[in-house]
């Protein structure tokens with residue numbers, strides 16, 4: 001650590017991503033941080049590297065009926081069903097409040113059921129001032145291909161990313177589904193179709209059954225698993241993807257501590273997202289930022305960006 005007259009200089013936590021400078025690599029993950037404004041009273045939003053808002057669609061969606069959340073061993077199942085107010089209402093009702101927080105990097109998460117849905121939603125959002133980038137959630141069923149998820153079929157993924165690239169006036173982050181055989185292959189497809197960065201992982205398809213009632217724990221029967229339970233698999237996938245592409249990788253899946261952040265960076269992530277941890281502690285994101293700074297001080301890391309891909313393999 002370089003010293004100055006006033007004591008050691010604090011570590012440089014800045015990272016650069018798709019042409020945007022983040023003050024630190026910790027971003028709140030989509031669907032676990034509302035539209036950001038709901039957290040204004042509990043988290044100093046300007047301390048975060050950024051936030052990804054809830055998935056936005058071209059029209060408002062009510063989501064699935066309850067129960068839609070269920071806590072499992074070291075994790076959580078959710079089948080919220082992408083409930084949201086729609087892209088237009090986001091621009092009119094939420095974005096002006098977020099814009100007041102000038103230091104906050106806001107990423108809009110976008111999803112659709114058809115290629116045209118993505119196109120339409122991005123075109124609405126293009127008019128919104130104060131969005132730094134789009135994150136494309138490709139884990140939705142592609143109805144025109146008979147219900148396959150865009151993110152599980154290379155051809156559909158190529159089509160949806162190319163479409164989004166064509167109509168987007170902002171950097172494009174493609175968020176991959178882990179429910180595939182080779183996530184590295186899907187990442188390469190997304191890169192070739194024009195992605196500026198890859199984020200991973202979304203939730204793992206899973207379920208829980210109540211032995212007493214013989215009923216599923218979630219009304220939708222199947223759901224997405226997140227939280228510490230998925231961390232080792234997510235970490236392996238981030239490692240695989242970061243070796244396969246030449247664009248930045250944003251890692252997530254079970255991050256709850258400063259050491260988790262460092263592990264994902266060592267495995268190849270430029271930045272990370274924190275999701276389920278915010279359900280257990282609404283202040284988790286901000287707390288992780290200060291713990292990461294402390295970690296860097298204790299480990300004499302001057303620049304956190306130097307950790308990306310720095311895992312030592314003998």
Ligand SMILES: Cc1cc2nc3c(=O)[nH]c(=O)nc-3n(C[C@H](O)[C@H](O)[C@H](O)COP(=O)(O)O)c2cc1C
Nearest residue numbers: 029030031055078137201202226227253254275276
């Ligand atoms: C309740 C809930 C809602 C989510 N909604 C979205 C969403 O709208 N769009 C999206 O891309 N990911 C969504 N996700 C996935 C998370 O952003 C993240 O990829 C996943 O939970 C893994 O990270 P974690 O283990 O830190 O939660 C959601 C996750 C949860 C738990």
